Amino acid sequence: AQSVTQLGSHVSVSEGALVLLRCNYSSSVPPYLFWYVQYPNQGLQLLLKYTSAATLVKGINGFEAEFKKSETSFHLTKPSAHMSDAAEYFCAVSAWGRNTDKLIFGTGTRLQVFP
Amino acid sequence: DAGVTQSPTHLIKTRGQQVTLRCSPISGHKSVSWYQQVLGQGPQFIFQYYEKEERGRGNFPDRFSARQFPNYSSELNVNALLLGDSALYLCASSLGSGTKTYEQYFGPGTRLTVT
Numbered sequence: 001a002q003s004v005t006q007l008g009s010h011v012s013v014s015e016g017a018l019v020l021l022r023c024n025y026s027s028s029v030p031p032y033l034f035w036y037v038q039y040p041n042q043g044l045q046l047l048l049k050y051t052s053a054a055t056l057v058k059g060i061n062g063f064e065a066e067f068k069k070s071e072t073s074f075h076l077t078k079p080s081a082h083m084s085d086a087a088e089y090f091c092a093v094s095a096w097g098r099n100t101d102k103l104i105f106g107t108g109t110r111l112q113v114f115p
Numbered sequence: 116d117a118g119v120t121q122s123p124t125h126l127i128k129t130r131g132q133q134v135t136l137r138c139s140p141i142s143g144h145k146s147v148s149w150y151q152q153v154l155g156q157g158p159q160f161i162f163q164y165y166e167k168e169e170r171g172r173g174n175f176p177d178r179f180s181a182r183q184f185p186n187y188s189s190e191l192n193v194n195a196l197l198l199g200d201s202a203l204y205l206c207a208s209s210l211g212s213g214t215k216t217y218e219q220y221f222g223p224g225t226r227l228t229v230t
Binding site: 032036041042043044045046049051090092094101102103104105106107108 | 148150157218219220226
């Protein structure tokens with residue numbers, strides 16, 4: 001069975017500081033991994049995805065994530081936080097096969113950005 | 116291009132009632148998935164439909180049902196509502212299902228409140 005664990009339900013950074021949101025996965029097969037962002041009262045927007053190509057994945061809004069098999073991690077980073085980055089971030093793993101594919105989400109990390 | 120649309124935006128029901136939520140996928144997408152997001156948690160997979168057939172079902176009671184129409188739009192029905200069904204219901208569409216992992220695009224959600 002596949003799962004993801006997000007470490008830290010809340011992360012606070014100052015504007016301009018490094019953003020690091022942690023995600024560890026568990027999968028019996030090579031995983032496909034995703035990061036989504038959710039702004040208040042909105043749906044989910046895909047930030048980036050890992051599908052077994054390059055281990056360093058670049059996404060939208062300056063975010064990137066690195067797949068590390070040895071650490072079973074897929075942490076999300078951004079060099080310099082903006083106020084507009086304040087939102088809820090979800091890591092997800094795709095469980096596909098037998099003619100279905102579904103996303104299994106972590107519990108989320110709320111990012112606060114202080115001026 | 117229009118994204119995934121969901122209706123209604125908000126809904127208030129009382130315990131024991133029935134509710135129907137609607138979703139229209141992105142043009143050209145043939146798969147629709149439904150997720151439940153309880154406040155403070157990550158989305159949980161409910162159903163996936165592809166070409167009008169159920170392709171996957173999450174760990175939800177039989178009170179939850181869904182269907183997909185020939186135009187690929189979908190409805191989620193919940194009978195005998197419980198207070199615990201209060202949540203944001205998210206619809207996601209994708210091009211296909213099961214043969215590989217497909218990128219899922221989410222709608223804004225329907226906020227259901229059960230009193």
